[in-house]
Amino acid sequence: MPISNLxxxxxxxxxxxxxxxxxxxRRYRQLRPLLFSGLKGRLLDAGIGTGRNCEFYPSDAIxxxxxxxxxxxxxxHVRCPTLAAGGRLFQMDVTALSxxxxxxxxxxxxxxxxxxxNEQHVPGLRELARVLTVxxxxxxxxxxxxxxxxxxxxxxxxxxxxxxxxxxRRMARHRSSERSHSEL
Numbered sequence: 001m002p003i004s005n006l007x008x009x010x011x012x013x014x015x016x017x018x019x020x021x022x023x024x025x026r027r028y029r030q031l032r033p034l035l036f037s038g039l040k041g042r043l044l045d046a047g048i049g050t051g052r053n054c055e056f057y058p059s060d061a062i063x064x065x066x067x068x069x070x071x072x073x074x075x076x077h078v079r080c081p082t083l084a085a086g087g088r089l090f091q092m093d094v095t096a097l098s099x100x101x102x103x104x105x106x107x108x109x110x111x112x113x114x115x116x117x118n119e120q121h122v123p124g125l126r127e128l129a130r131v132l133t134v135x136x137x138x139x140x141x142x143x144x145x146x147x148x149x150x151x152x153x154x155x156x157x158x159x160x161x162x163x164x165x166x167x168x169r170r171m172a173r174h175r176s177s178e179r180s181h182s183e184l
Contacts, residue, residue: 005115006068013071017050024052032056032110041105046094046128047112051079064088095123099131107132
């Protein structure tokens with residue numbers, strides 16, 4: 001029987017940062033500041049993992065983080081003391097968020113959709129759209145493939161604007177800072 005994502009991350013949490021270190025140094029560390037550039041207000045870090053994004057959060061933003069794995073959240077608790085002290089680290093599944101509609105101004109899911117099973121992508125995106133005030137931006141629309149190559153993901157094939165059934169919010173694929181949200 002295949003191991004669940006939750007069981008996998010519970011098991012590897014103590015070693016996760018070490019296992020991921022070569023990728024972090026060569027690629028991810030340069031991308032993280034770009035993900036938060038220009039974001040402000042109430043931010044959601046969906047799939048916060050061990051908290052590697054914390055040092056890149058905008059200083060004036062109010063950030064909340066979520067992950068399904070208590071062991072990963074324990075690591076984020078240490079790395080993100082401001083979120084931990086503010087009670088803004090949550091054990092939660094992105095496909096069933098307990099936040100009220102319109103709770104956040106922006107969301108970042110750094111590598112969450114790379115590890116979610118394909119059948120959870122659309123439900124996860126619907127939930128993120130529901131808790132946002134305006135829209136979701138996909139950037140970049142790619143996921144890691146087992147071969148090590150990056151391949152377009154299912155959400156990367158969505159053409160903007162894409163409205164999901166059951167959601168009044170639209171999903172945009174690219175950053176839209178030059179366009180108003182009404183154009184999406």
